[in-house]
Amino acid sequence: MSCIEQKKYKILLEKTTFKESREYIEKNSDEVHYVSPGYKIFNDYYVIGIPPIALGARGNALLFTYTKPCHGTFVLTIDDEESKKEINRLREMENEKTTASLKKGKPLESAKASPTRYEDIWKK
Amino acid sequence: MTGAKVLLMMGCPEIPIQTSIALYLSHKLTNLGFDVTVAGTDAVIKLLKVSDYDGYYVKKMVDLDKTLEDIIEKRADFDICFAFMHNDAGMTYAATMSAISQARLYSVIFGRNAETLAEAIEFDTEKVVAKDVHNPIRLKSKLDKVMEGIAK
Numbered sequence: 295m296s297c298i299e300q301k302k303y304k305i306l307l308e309k310t311t312f313k314e315s316r317e318y319i320e321k322n323s324d325e326v327h328y329v330s331p332g333y334k335i336f337n338d339y340y341v342i343g344i345p346p347i348a349l350g351a352r353g354n355a356l357l358f359t360y361t362k363p364c365h366g367t368f369v370l371t372i373d374d375e376e377s378k379k380e381i382n383r384l385r386e387m388e389n390e391k392t393t394a395s396l397k398k399g400k401p402l403e404s405a406k407a408s409p410t411r412y413e414d415i416w417k418k
Numbered sequence: 419m420t421g422a423k424v425l426l427m428m429g430c431p432e433i434p435i436q437t438s439i440a441l442y443l444s445h446k447l448t449n450l451g452f453d454v455t456v457a458g459t460d461a462v463i464k465l466l467k468v469s470d471y472d473g474y475y476v477k478k479m480v481d482l483d484k485t486l487e488d489i490i491e492k493r494a495d496f497d498i499c500f501a502f503m504h505n506d507a508g509m510t511y512a513a514t515m516s517a518i519s520q521a522r523l524y525s526v527i528f529g530r531n532a533e534t535l536a537e538a539i540e541f542d543t544e545k546v547v548a549k550d551v552h553n554p555i556r557l558k559s560k561l562d563k564v565m566e567g568i569a570k
Contacts, residue, residue, distance in 0.1 A: 311506040331513070331514040331518055332486075332517070332518045334490075340487055342486060342511065343513065344509070344514075344541070345517055361507050363428075363429050363459050363507050363508065363511065364431075364461070367506065367510060
């Protein structure tokens, strides 16, 4: 999971709780996508945390949480070609889920490691 | 449950009772016939290796993040998990385990903020709570009762 440490990231929030990190992402992103623990970003980093886990997009930058056992949770951001791809992937997965729901005529049950619409979280 | 795979998932080792309880639990469960693995950070593993130099109490030690990765990728899983925690990060790891694993989860919550932390837990788990930092006896007694239950 430490591959993230080798990438060019910026720390937006440090040594805080997971809940505060989620709230920060929700308040400071243009769009928010929700995933389950174990969702993989940047090829080999598995996002962990208390579901639903928020991933934010601000322009082409991806905002995400990073938890270290002795230092708490951090909000990191990466703004590069890969983050752009990750944001597009989240949008595509969300669209696929919506299309599948329409075909079946009912909402899909939440699947592991699949993004969830921001509005849906608060409807439940 | 003999032969069942048990994971002891360690948190940050700054609270002294964690290492002693991990050694105790690993040894007791192994003697009861469980297949015990201890997962932790580098610091946790070093503390355990120095404390148990000949590997008498802990037979298997693995990296915490690598273990989660293996469970997420379905390369491994456990029947029972004891998630140790005394801070928010520990709870974050336990919540992750609750979501990705089939294991029956016991949250072992200790340290000065144990009660507040226990109240904040919303995932499905059995809580074993002791507001202790230096004295492991109360937590040991509570875990003895849990072990009696799972050994049946």
